Amino acid sequence: MYSAADLRKGLKVVIDNEPYIVIAFDFSKPGKGQALYRTKLRNMITGLTIDRTYREGETFEPASLEERAMQYLYREDHHYYFMDNETFEQIIISEEALGDAKNFLIENLNVKVLMFRDKAIGVDLPNFVNLRVIKTELWVKGDTSKADYKPATVETGYMLRVPPFVEEGELITLDTRTGEYSTRVKG
Amino acid sequence: MVENWLLASRRKALQQRALIIHGIRQFFIDQGYLEVETPHRIPTPAPESHIDAIPSGSWFLHTSPELCMKRMLAAGYEKIFQICRCWRDGERGSRHVPEFTLLEWYRSSCDYRALMEDCEALIQAVAGSVGLGERIIFYNHEIDLRGPWKRISVKEAFECYAKISMTEALERNLFDEIMVQDIEPKLGLERPTFISDYPAERAAMARLKEADQSVAERFELYIGGLEIANAFSELINPAEQRKRFDLENSIRRSLGKPIYPVPEKFLAELEGMPPSAGIALGVDRLVMVFVNAETIGDVVAFTPEEL
Numbered sequence: 115m116y117s118a119a120d121l122r123k124g125l126k127v128v129i130d131n132e133p134y135i136v137i138a139f140d141f142s143k144p145g146k147g148q149a150l151y152r153t154k155l156r157n158m159i160t161g162l163t164i165d166r167t168y169r170e171g172e173t174f175e176p177a178s179l180e181e182r183a184m185q186y187l188y189r190e191d192h193h194y195y196f197m198d199n200e201t202f203e204q205i206i207i208s209e210e211a212l213g214d215a216k217n218f219l220i221e222n223l224n225v226k227v228l229m230f231r232d233k234a235i236g237v238d239l240p241n242f243v244n245l246r247v248i249k250t251e252l253w254v255k256g257d258t259s260k261a262d263y264k265p266a267t268v269e270t271g272y273m274l275r276v277p278p279f280v281e282e283g284e285l286i287t288l289d290t291r292t293g294e295y296s297t298r299v300k301g
Numbered sequence: 302m303v304e305n306w307l308l309a310s311r312r313k314a315l316q317q318r319a320l321i322i323h324g325i326r327q328f329f330i331d332q333g334y335l336e337v338e339t340p341h342r343i344p345t346p347a348p349e350s351h352i353d354a355i356p357s358g359s360w361f362l363h364t365s366p367e368l369c370m371k372r373m374l375a376a377g378y379e380k381i382f383q384i385c386r387c388w389r390d391g392e393r394g395s396r397h398v399p400e401f402t403l404l405e406w407y408r409s410s411c412d413y414r415a416l417m418e419d420c421e422a423l424i425q426a427v428a429g430s431v432g433l434g435e436r437i438i439f440y441n442h443e444i445d446l447r448g449p450w451k452r453i454s455v456k457e458a459f460e461c462y463a464k465i466s467m468t469e470a471l472e473r474n475l476f477d478e479i480m481v482q483d484i485e486p487k488l489g490l491e492r493p494t495f496i497s498d499y500p501a502e503r504a505a506m507a508r509l510k511e512a513d514q515s516v517a518e519r520f521e522l523y524i525g526g527l528e529i530a531n532a533f534s535e536l537i538n539p540a541e542q543r544k545r546f547d548l549e550n551s552i553r554r555s556l557g558k559p560i561y562p563v564p565e566k567f568l569a570e571l572e573g574m575p576p577s578a579g580i581a582l583g584v585d586r587l588v589m590v591f592v593n594a595e596t597i598g599d600v601v602a603f604t605p606e607e608l
Binding site for chain 1: 349350351352391392393394395396397476477478480481482485499503504505521528531556557
């Protein structure tokens with residue numbers, strides 16, 4: 115168990131049966147009053163932040179989160195199937211829990227799945243993934259009247275802006291942290 | 302040369318700090334105060350529910366020099382001040398270090414209102430001694446140091462800034478939370494503010510107000526939302542003081558904290574103490590205000606983590 119005096123940035127605790135990470139923390143003590151621990155916490159499942167003030171002596175269960183190496187297999191409606199690389203166990207993660215990560219999932223992609231009490235709550239992707247462009251407008255060489263970027267759709271259904279020279283069927287690299295185009299994959 | 306960039310970057314703040322301490326000393330000497338030094342290591346601190354002393358052998362490091370300074374008042378020293386290190390266990394945050402510098406001064410034959418005037422004069426004088434004018438910038442507020450400073454009672458502060466009254470906050474055991482979240486951040490933003498007349502149970506060593514025994518003659522000074530000083534008219538009734546120490550100790554026991562022996566010599570001599578008032582001012586905090594520092598760590602040579 116942690117006590118309020120252990121609170122600090124980055125600490126992961128369980129509140130109302132959900133894992134939270136402390137993202138801001140300060141100790142305060144109004145003159146002659148009791149010690150108060152003011153925190154800003156982010157729910158590690160929903161991403162929502164809350165402000166909470168705790169008193170000395172309050173206790174917290176540490177949120178033990180486990181990271182497991184897995185491979186993305188396939189999708190069925192809103193369910194995404196992954197396989198544990200060590201145990202070959204298959205797990206399902208909902209579209210909601212995946213958040214933006216779903217935009218970058220292609221079959222056989224190796225990811226890290228964050229588990230809380232045997233439930234998958236999120237996925238850590240590689241920083242860069244290669245995805246094929248399945249739809250984009252044609253670019254007329256030499257046409258300078260058009261904008262510097264044009265819309266494109268990749269194989270996961272995700273839409274982004276790409277430079278005008280990118281063509282349908284090409285493989286491009288995306289930065290999963292920003293969701294933006296990074297470069298073309300040659301060959 | 303060892304590269305300690307963080308420490309080197311504090312040079313300006315530490316130079317200002319030295320000037321501020323010099324300015325404080327000059328102010329009190331000019332006012333006819335005697336500078337005193339009382340022991341840092343004492344047999345027992347004053348029992349207070351939420352202040353924890355650090356043991357030193359079978360004794361303690363003092364959490365404030367108040368017990369010894371009041372004994373000096375009782376022995377006839379009428380105007381005394383001290384600038385010293387104090388220790389409070391477990392206090393670490395952006396505005397707290399467990400070892401910090403307190404300025405305390407005590408005057409006989411006056412009450413807490415006289416100390417408000419002292420605060421104004423002292424801080425204006427110190428501002429001058431570090432080359433600052435009547436307006437300072439702190440925590441993004443432009444603060445006017447010219448008097449008279451704002452005075453507000455705790456009860457009024459709840460009415461102005463909180464969703465519930467002081468009485469309701471006490472009944473619902475939310476007084477401290479509301480103070481920290483809703484009231485403190487609003488105090489002293491335009492000019493320094495004295496918030497006074499705390500509930501009697503929030504002032505273990507203060508005299509109760511004659512006209513209203515539910516509150517004590519105690520005030521706190523805030524500048525830019527930061528608590529700078531705590532003052533009160535001294536309680537000089539030994540029997541009443543013993544009762545309050547016992548109550549504080551029983552609260553400590555219920556919180557699972559160590560209880561402290563009652564300071565018997567202090568209680569015995571309290572009988573002879575003239576009506577007086579005393580105040581503790583956080584020197585580190587005052588330096589924060591004058592150098593516009595975001596955290597207390599910016600105005601000390603070393604934080605505990607750097608040792």
